[in-house]
Amino acid sequence: MGNVTMCYEKYESDIVQRYGVDIQKGWPVGVKFRSPHKITSLDEAQSLQGALVAGECRWMKLSKKEQDRRGRVQREKIASGEVVPKVRKKRSDAGKERGPRKQTGGKRKRRDNNGDSGSDDEEKENTLAKRARKGSATKKSVASQLPPTFKSKAFVDDSDGSSDIDSDDT
DSSP states (O other), X not given: OOOOOOOSTTHIIIIIIHHOEESGGGOXXXXXXXXXXXXXOHHHHHHHHHHXXXXXXXXXXXXXXXXXXXXXXXXXXXXXXXXXXXXXXXXXXXXXXXOSXXXXXXXXXXXXXXXXXXXXXXXXXXXXXXXXXXXXXXXXXXXXXXXXXXXXXXXXXXXXSOOSSOTTOO
């Protein structure tokens, strides 16, 4: 099964029907079946935690017969209007043919009146020029783009001529 994301709003279709499992059999009485994140009562949260820890509330595999029965009941509820399925919004360009992605920046190839983008020689020259530009970034050119840095001297001359070590102390 792998990683499954729990969906409480579409539980019957996304969890029960798809995977054939159910957790509601041990769900505590008096606690509405919803995301634990939406439980606002401390008593309900503790009741649910107690049922999960004790093993009363756990995932159970449904038989094929039970899964079919649940699916049939869910379809009847949808048909009667008791349950309204959550439907995604239809795309605004649904049914239309979509072309290639539009370029958002950079230079586009200039096309002739007949739709041709130019000769093969021009394309080769453009490709070679592009490769040359990519490879032209040397250490020197990159270093020239950085802000100036200050280098310290290896040895600092003392301006007054005295040293830290006195010759008398040795």
